[in-house]
Amino acid sequence: MVSGEGDGPSRRGLLGGAVAAAGGAVLAGCGASSGSAKTAATAGQTQTSGSNPSSPRDVALLAAALELERRTVDAYVACVPLLSKTNSKAAALWLSEEVQHTGELIALIRQAGGKAAPRADSYEIGSMPRNQAQTLALLASFEQLQVSYYLRIMPQLRLATARAAVGTILNCDAQHIALLRLVQGRPAVPSAFVT
Amino acid sequence: MSPAQRAATRRELLTSGAAAGGALLAVPAVAAAASGGGTAASRGARSADGAPGDGGHLARVLSMSVLAAYVYEQVFAEGVLTGTRRRAVSSFEDQERAHVAELRRAVLDAGATVVGPPSSTVVANRYLAHRQIPGRLGQLQSPEDALDLLIDVERSSIGSCYVALLRLTGPETILLVARIMANDSQHEALVTLQRHALKLAAAAPYALVSGSH
Numbered sequence A: 001m002v003s004g005e006g007d008g009p010s011r012r013g014l015l016g017g018a019v020a021a022a023g024g025a026v027l028a029g030c031g032a033s034s035g036s037a038k039t040a041a042t043a044g045q046t047q048t049s050g051s052n053p054s055s056p057r058d059v060a061l062l063a064a065a066l067e068l069e070r071r072t073v074d075a076y077v078a079c080v081p082l083l084s085k086t087n088s089k090a091a092a093l094w095l096s097e098e099v100q101h102t103g104e105l106i107a108l109i110r111q112a113g114g115k116a117a118p119r120a121d122s123y124e125i126g127s128m129p130r131n132q133a134q135t136l137a138l139l140a141s142f143e144q145l146q147v148s149y150y151l152r153i154m155p156q157l158r159l160a161t162a163r164a165a166v167g168t169i170l171n172c173d174a175q176h177i178a179l180l181r182l183v184q185g186r187p188a189v190p191s192a193f194v195t
Numbered sequence B: 001m002s003p004a005q006r007a008a009t010r011r012e013l014l015t016s017g018a019a020a021g022g023a024l025l026a027v028p029a030v031a032a033a034a035s036g037g038g039t040a041a042s043r044g045a046r047s048a049d050g051a052p053g054d055g056g057h058l059a060r061v062l063s064m065s066v067l068a069a070y071v072y073e074q075v076f077a078e079g080v081l082t083g084t085r086r087r088a089v090s091s092f093e094d095q096e097r098a099h100v101a102e103l104r105r106a107v108l109d110a111g112a113t114v115v116g117p118p119s120s121t122v123v124a125n126r127y128l129a130h131r132q133i134p135g136r137l138g139q140l141q142s143p144e145d146a147l148d149l150l151i152d153v154e155r156s157s158i159g160s161c162y163v164a165l166l167r168l169t170g171p172e173t174i175l176l177v178a179r180i181m182a183n184d185s186q187h188e189a190l191v192t193l194q195r196h197a198l199k200l201a202a203a204a205p206y207a208l209v210s211g212s213h
Helices: A009-027 A056-082 A085-111 A132-156 A160-183 B003-011 B054-078 B083-089 B091-109 B121-130 B143-165 B171-195
Strands: none
Touching: A056 A085, A056 A132, A056 A160, A085 A132, A085 A160, A132 A160, A132 B171, A160 B143, A160 B171, B054 B091, B054 B121, B054 B143, B054 B171, B083 B143, B083 B171, B091 B171, B143 B171
């Protein structure tokens, strides 16, 4: 956990509010997407890779993804107050989306026959950024870690529904990265193939 | 005509296999994934039980990608999208062509039949209608019309990848489709940003992005 101004109750309050809001959305079955309302974890689609949905390997891969998402949530909670008004408004939305990703991953872990570990009290996010540019760069770095990890595990996931659901999270994080690049003044979509 | 060819022609145009809109771009090869998956048969056009194999699923993703590249080309040619809005999305046409090139290679490697670009805007409009995309080439009246069409096309592209990911078995093809799908999601966000007067929060409003399918 970073230390410095902005630590403490207000940050926890923001996180709590975001978790509550996103959790409500998940509980309401709001697996929203651009054009379809449900994802694999919420829609209970037919498995295509074997009849037994239990997969310890998938559980392990998804558990690591959950920890990455939780760390990114902490990074957003720390960084949103440091951003300009316009950027903080967008980042607050992205924070709520990251929280929803944790909910989706917990559902996927359960679907794969596992149980998600409890959330840690705090996650290491490195040095506190000192300005707008550093803050945006820090957030982009966490998003990039997630995107790279999802691309690495998708071919390894045994359950096709988990793979597709992880893909919907990957897409969202890829959008976050593009928009973060844009506000950093960098080319938003530099390559035809996300890495 | 083989079953694989019939599958490809059922909904898509089937031509000589030329890629959409001209020269293909060189793109990095997809790195081999760490784990194995899929039998030789399931990576082909048809699996042993007659269901579409990876080649068939990839061909469907390719058909949407070909259409997307064609739509970008035609939208830009119509000239309704100009200035900063045009510049903001101008690189996406080449990126769609790069998707076509890489998917075409993967489809051929899998032994399935590749599709070419629509022969005319009339044909393209028929494919758009088939995919329940309301915009029509040649009838765009404003930049908003053009952006709406591009957003719908990107969502359909994302959706075709999402559906494929539920069926694909080969690690390399899964990775390729995932990388393309994520890129199309970025396109969707950036085009949406232009549609909503650059309001950042409006560009990525959904936590789980699976497109239209």
